[in-house]
Amino acid sequence: MRNPNGRMSPTEIKKQLAQSDTTAIEMLRFVFGSVLKRRGLVILNVFLLTLMAVLNFVVPQFTKNIIDHALPNSQQQALYTNVIGLLIVTIFLGVVSFASTYMMQMLSQRAITELRIKTYRFILKEDYAFFQDAKTGDLMVRLTSDIGNLQMLISSNTFGIIGNIFTFVGVLIFLFIQNWQLALMVSITFPILFVTIRFFRGHIREAYSNVRYAQSKINNQLQATLTEIELIKAYTTENAETTKFESIAEESNGYSLEATKWQAIFQPLVTLINTIGTAIVLLFGSLLVMNKAMTIGDLVAYLAYVAMLQDPIRSFSMLMNVFQTAQVSYDRIKNILSYEPKILEPTTPQPFPNPLQQHIQLSNVTFDYEMGSDHALNDVSMTIPAGKTTALVGRSGSGKSTIIKLLTRFYDRSKGDILFDNIDIRTFQISDLRQHISVVSQDVTIVDGTIADNIMYGSNNTNEEAIWQAAKRADIADFIAKQPNQLATQVGERGLKLSGGQKQRLSIARALLKDAPIVILDEATAALDNESEKTIQHALDNLMVAKTAIVIAHRLSTVHKADQIIVMNDGQVAETGTHDSLLQKQGIYKRLYDAQFE
Known part of the structure; x- marks a missing residue:
């Protein structure tokens, strides 16, 4: 049986994190269980995301046509056609994006509402011993912030990774067909990104675990203070309670800064690696243009496609942060849902004697x-x-x-x-x-x-x-x-x-x-x-x-x-x-x- 009070020290959190990597699939099953009950909407949303990937792929072609054909040949009709085509595709892309985002938010809200109700019902059904161990403030954090973190997993950004995968694979194949040497040089940055993400993953997750731990302590202190206000006033312990709260708040601040530090290093590093990929294309692509082996339109389109390759990687890196935060919250919610009650219901209940006769x-x-x-x-x-x-x-x-x-x-x-x-x-x-x-x-x-x-x-x-x-x-x-x-x-x-x-x-x-x-x-x-x-x-x-x-x-x-x-x-x-x-x-x-x- 697990203790539901959730007041683990940072050292205990590290031990738990070392054992919880295997829970990722379990968490996804837990979170997406409600979403998958509405398979029709999920399939429709995947179709819309695939359509968005196709439309995103088409957009750079209009720019390429304008630069390589309309401008050199002064073809106004081609210019108008490509500009109008660009606007139509972009508007249609916006409509599809709106439908996908709205649908995903609808699925997300329903799934999280069901999860919050399920957790709330589970807590109320627990026996008396559970509430003697648990802290009120910590339970409140789990029902609100922790479940809110899980909701971030069921979002348009998360499902957008499906479209991004299609985009990534399709664009990468296209780039190799266009110029395999240039595509190969750009691809060198991908393993570097993977190693970077792998390195920062554990540190970011540990940092967010400590933040959740500190937030629970703050909520417990606030709840205790507000419910004991009469005692505090009667014994004039306002200063002592404030000192106690300051200590907890400073601890929370330290953990938050630690999490911010890792995030602040991680995001610019990902951007730098992506910029190196862009620089490679600019350098060698410009040389190819100078040698007449590539047109300016091809180079501009190639840069746009490289950016489209980098967007899924950026999305994946941001999703990784969401995933780490969500997994910490899932561990805390799972900690409650795995509590084993001591007072058990009978398998074959007897009716209570009413009225009591003896x-x-x-x-x-x-x-x-x-x-x-x-x-x-x-x-x-x-x-x-x-x-x-x-x-x-x-x-x-x-x-x-x-x-x-x-x-x-x-x-x-x-x-x-x-x-x-x-x-x-x-x-x-x-x-x-x-x-x-x-x-x-x-x-x-x-x-x-x-x-x-x-x-x-x-x-x-x-x-x-x-x-x-x-x-x-x-x-x-x-x-x-x-x-x-x-x-x-x-x-x-x-x-x-x-x-x-x-x-x-x-x-x-x-x-x-x-x-x-x-x-x-x-x-x-x-x-x-x-x-x-x-x-x-x-x-x-x-x-x-x-x-x-x-x-x-x-x-x-x-x-x-x-x-x-x-x-x-x-x-x-x-x-x-x-x-x-x-x-x-x-x-x-x-x-x-x-x-x-x-």
Whole structure:
């Protein structure tokens, strides 16, 4: 399994590049897979590119005819005919070029859109562990810039190389027929170009890999800064964060200059080699003209054809840069798409028992977050009866939240069994399991949209009356009614326009509308003051009516009424009972209770 965070050092990038030359064909198959689904348009575009090559070949002949025939013989009719022919062919060439470019852009946009959607869907389908390893800023770069780099492969310039190949082969044969000695001398520059391109290929690719690495670090820093702005302001760490960003920006600048250096050397060197070819034609062609072995028109046409030979080479050199950048981006996208999820769907899924008739049961469950680490849960067994309220209490790190993550299959246990009405949790479709569970946690997630968007989130019920009913039961209907736009009121990014209690009530309304048979309250009131807690507790009571409820709470005053209280300690079940029976045991629960009410 590959780590999806993408934060490789330049040394690691070099090792990866040394192994990734074999992925070029794989990348082309990956990128052009969508394009080839539209074979009719591709074939038509290849035909247009071939036609463009033929038209480009014809153009110099008009100039040759004018210089060699029309001018020496003062034939005005021939002059007019060749000029008009030149204009007609050039206009037709422009029309064909437009059709080809537009068609290629259409294919490119469709292919890249499909690729971006495919990658986005893949990322969202990944399990919880994937997002613990990945960096948000880096994922954003891969979905935007990296896929944008792949789009440059599917462009009119890329497909134009097909026409350029036809042009190159046809023109080279023509030049050898015209004057094989001169053509042979010009051809000497081609191996020099090949060696030059080969040499610069690795350096340019490595440079662009480092640039992508630096861009990911910048995006990660920006994302972290913007999401932690309240902490930064509260602790006045603006200068420290700016210093950190300056360091990353300077690193990025260094890598960008390195890439620019190689590009700046490469392009003029290619131009110099091409100019040497032109100089050879000018020198020896002029001597041939002086010796009457070639006409001036032949020389001018020959120079035009040599330029046509050089254009494909220039295009190939530019395409090489695009190819190198795209291959770096492909390696990064492939790195994500090759991630192997740990939470797997069952091959023959069982329907989730709705409603739950008996219980949720954990039998000898052991779990650790990383191999070789201490167990987060160690041989845990418990029974959570259906239709009752079970509270999980204990010190921080005792394993309460880990149990919730196992029940929702964010993780799979290492050993033991988790059963819903005696059916193994792994036999349910993950979506089916989670659709039957509502979670209200301390860290409320508010989507950037309206109040209605937040209440309806994850629910198929979009009926306005049902939304208002859920809002009333969550004790937030009065607040909504006072807003100018009521349910259409914008809440701001991360709910910045709402108080903590309002966010919590919105999340409760969301759970009420979902109406799942199992409700999990994970420290749902921990961040609230006593007065807000009492207000929201009524909404929570409404949420738990006729549900199988699991409540995690540090404030033991909130679990008095629970049908069952399970006390966790160091990843194990220490005590089980009701509030009164546990107080009588004079054990861990009694000590925790006394510590809170001393």
